[in-house]
Amino acid sequence: MKELAKYSGALVMFVGVLVLAIPYFQGTGTNTSLIIGLLLVIEGFLGYIYVNNMKKGNTISNIVWAILLLIIPFAIFFYAKKIAYTEEEYALYN
Numbered sequence: 001m002k003e004l005a006k007y008s009g010a011l012v013m014f015v016g017v018l019v020l021a022i023p024y025f026q027g028t029g030t031n032t033s034l035i036i037g038l039l040l041v042i043e044g045f046l047g048y049i050y051v052n053n054m055k056k057g058n059t060i061s062n063i064v065w066a067i068l069l070l071i072i073p074f075a076i077f078f079y080a081k082k083i084a085y086t087e088e089e090y091a092l093y094n
Contacts, residue, residue, distance in 0.1 A: 005084035008077060009048025016040025043069060047077040051084060054093035 004011075020037035023029040046069050057065070066074040 002084055005080040006051060007048075008080040009044045009046070009051055011044070012047055012073075013041050013044030016042075016044055043073050047073060047080075050074075050077050051081045054085070054090065056090050 016037045016039070019033060019040055023033045050065050050069065055061075062074075062078075069077060
């Protein structure tokens with residue numbers, strides 16, 4: 001579970017790529033599927049950076065990340081980061 005939490009952002013990016021690729025190969029691509037796929041790829045990229053950033057962060061940095069990641073994905077990535085790393089691992093980098 002710990003390894004899955006570390007790669008949660010990459011999994012979201014993969015889902016975004018699937019949302020982009022499946023309509024393309026079916027020939028039914030619409031602007032809606034392009035926007036959703038792009039949003040998932042960007043959210044996954046930023047989420048991967050957030051989860052694997054070893055800095056613990058303070059309230060201001062968490063607010064900035066919440067704005068960048070949008071509120072709901074931030075909560076998912078925040079808990080994935082808590083699962084992925086222990087307090088001892090944080091202590092090594094902070």
